[in-house]
Amino acid sequence: MAEHEAEQQPTTVFPLDEVRELIALMKASDIAEVLIKRGDDEIQIRRTSATPAPTVVAVPGAPTPVAYPAPTAPAPLPAGAPEATSGAAPAEEATSTGITVTAPMVGTFYTAPSPKEPPYVQVGDEVRPGDVLGIIEAMKIMNEIECETHGRVARILVQNGQPVEYGQPLMVIEPF
Structure with missing residues (x-):
């Protein structure tokens, strides 16, 4: 019976699709940090730099976070449009x-x-x-x-x- 229990995967309190949805919501807004608790488990997603890509930070008691590849470069601008440069606040x-x-x-x-x-x-x-x-x-x-x-x-x-x-x-x- 111990062998059977070792083969089972632990259930995750934070499904991958929910984590991806949180990251997408953060990319679409200026939210810098999100902390969600479900029972004893927590997940914290925080932007660590001026770039809009959030990172997942492990919190004690939380499931192991999943690493995502860095975002791709933005789509090219239409012909004749002025070029935009990146920065902390490109107002x-x-x-x-x-x-x-x-x-x-x-x-x-x-x-x-x-x-x-x-x-x-x-x-x-x-x-x-x-x-x-x-x-x-x-x-x-x-x-x-x-x-x-x-x-x-x-x-x-x-x-x-x-x-x-x-x-x-x-x-x-x-x-x-």
């Missing part, structure tokens, strides 16, 4: 024709607070630091994208309701 990046405002997260970009209201900004509008340029909805949370420089909106590179990726250029601001 705005300088280009030769202005400052490119990039998406700080994955989600859906909206130009106005609601469909019946006018857009926050239009091409040609003057903007100042702190002005709202648009909203990115991620996991039913509306995240305002604020301007970080004084200037004029030169180009808007995404449409209302368009899905955006982390680091994707949203608009170009020509500084004053």
Whole structure:
């Protein structure tokens, strides 16, 4: 009977598909850490660097975490779109024709607070630091994208309701 018990695999409190779903949710938001307890078992997932890929951290009493391969590089940008560089907070990046405002997260970009209201900004509008340029909805949370420089909106590179990726250029601001 002892031989039969040794052959059985221990049941996991945190199935692999649930762990993968948690990691995907973290990638789609700005959540830095998650801790889940089920009885005496725990699982903690934490981002350890400025990159958006979370890592799984072993917690005493928890099942052994599963290692995942590093994420692949983001998809190439459409022809003619400004290049985005990676960084801890890629809110705005300088280009030769202005400052490119990039998406700080994955989600859906909206130009106005609601469909019946006018857009926050239009091409040609003057903007100042702190002005709202648009909203990115991620996991039913509306995240305002604020301007970080004084200037004029030169180009808007995404449409209302368009899905955006982390680091994707949203608009170009020509500084004053």
